[in-house]
Amino acid sequence: MCPASFDYHRPASVAEAVQLLSRPGAKALAGGHSLIPAMNLRVAQPGELVDIGRLDVLRGIRVDGNRLIIGALSTHAQIAASPEVQKHCAALATACSTVGDPAVRNWGTIGGNLAHADPASDPPTVVLACDAVIHTQGENGQRAIKAADFFVDVFTVDLQPGELITSIEIPSQSHRRMAYVKLPHPASRYAVVGVCVSMHTSGGVCDQIAIAVGGATAKATRATGAQSALLGSLLEAEALEAAAIAISADIGDQAVSDIYANATYRRAMAGVLLKRAVKAL
Amino acid sequence: MKVSITVNGKLYVRDIEPRMLLVNFIREELGLTGTNVGCDTSQCGACTVHMDGRAIKSCTCFAVQADGRQVTTIEGMASGDTLHPMQEAFWEKHGLQCGFCTPGMIMATTAYLKDHPNPTEAEIRHALDGNFCRCTGYQNIVAAVKTAAEKVGA
The missing domain is CATH 3.10.20.30 (Beta-grasp domain)
Structure with missing residues (x-):
């Protein structure tokens, strides 16, 4: 197989990249691990590729006060191995360590992953649970987009033509305990369902909680009912059971049926994974 | 270009x-x-x-x-006539059947051993997540990687 022809650009700056990307049919190329397979299959045939892979300004992982800042070009392998990520958003390190396989993680980037918004991908679930902010640069300047607003639908995000993700800002979760647990498809390892929990307890009582589900719906979803079921509880068996029922209801009729799993199964597995995630904390 | x-x-x-x-x-x-x-x-x-x-x-x-x-x-991978320890281990343990996946297996596992010099069998299997052997000859592939790790570590 061979991708369709395209014009190739290698901009020297983010500004130049944004300018090139605003042209019709232009696509950004970073790790290319979602884009190139689609191009090999000719599902995607962009007329122009803007290779942002050498824009070092988009690299790096740093902590700024109580915020973790991850450059868009950080690879899954870099994020998984980063002591900063492990400390401030442990579940993101877990999620990135389960994306694809070692070679894919060496080259695929977090920015590309979030922009692609595959509903079965792992990082969006964690990013949503942490109330992360996606920073972008476009022709009309910079934007800071809340994760809850960023993911719109299957493979659809709130990025305008020409707009590029520059970094992901995550409020430090170091005071909380986090887990990301997934039911991987046995061959592809994509999440049939994935659940992220970020929780704080005080004297055994859960007093802060965020839960997100991925894989089960068109886009990662916050499980507000399950959050309510656990908030204020001692995480006792009854509370966990109630939360498992609640998370199934949170997904509700948004649950996807496809060749891998039907909606009923996904709703049930979300409950199972939620209990596993809480036990893993 | x-x-x-x-x-x-x-x-x-x-x-x-x-x-x-x-x-x-x-x-x-x-x-x-x-x-x-x-x-x-x-x-x-x-x-x-x-x-x-x-x-x-x-x-x-x-x-x-x-x-x-x-x-x-x-x-x-080889230096002249001297095979890389991973190649030698694949030969020794017969870590192949048809051989189509072998170059990829050797490249993936040599890179892996650089960062993880002493892997367990479970870790080797996990590291091979992205390399398929459609002859399903994994048993000897895993044995080969283990042998190569021991050789390099020795």
Whole structure:
């Protein structure tokens, strides 16, 4: 197989990249691990590729006060191995360590992953649970987009033509305990369902909680009912059971049926994974 | 577009179409056919090579992305007549049946051992997540990687 022809650009700056990307049919190329397979299959045939892979300004992982800042070009392998990520958003390190396989993680980037918004991908679930902010640069300047607003639908995000993700800002979760647990498809390892929990307890009582589900719906979803079921509880068996029922209801009729799993199964597995995630904390 | 890519220590300068995949550059432009194409979609690992020392799938990388970088293929693993310890271990343990996946297996596992010199069997199996052997000869592949780790560590 061979991708369709395209014009190739290698901009020297983010500004130049944004300018090139605003042209019709232009696509950004970073790790290319979602884009190139689609191009090999000719599902995607962009007329122009803007290779942002050498824009070092988009690299790096740093902590700024109580915020973790991850450059868009950080690879899954870099994020998984980063002591900063492990400390401030442990579940993101877990999620990135389960994306694809070692070679894919060496080259695929977090920015590309979030922009692609595959509903079965792992990082969006964690990013949503942490109330992360996606920073972008476009022709009309910079934007800071809340994760809850960023993911719109299957493979659809709130990025305008020409707009590029520059970094992901995550409020430090170091005071909380986090887990990301997934039911991987046995061959592809994509999440049939994935659940992220970020929780704080005080004297055994859960007093802060965020839960997100991925894989089960068109886009990662916050499980507000399950959050309510656990908030204020001692995480006792009854509370966990109630939360498992609640998370199934949170997904509700948004649950996807496809060749891998039907909606009923996904709703049930979300409950199972939620209990596993809480036990893993 | 003109690219300069160092493959197995030798610099190659070629004028190529941007849509040329790195694996096709390696196979067709350079005639190094040890790197195989299996799935074309980064799943099977037959095309695994090293780029700047890390394992990547060369079917999911355009050659223009490798411009200015160092690539190692299976042909660059042996030193003259002396096989790389991983190649030797695959031979010793008969870590192959048809052999199609073997170059990718060797490239993936040598990169893995650099970071994880003393893996358990479970870790080896996990590290091979992205490399398929459709003969299902995994048992001996895992044994080969274990043997290579012991040889290198010894």
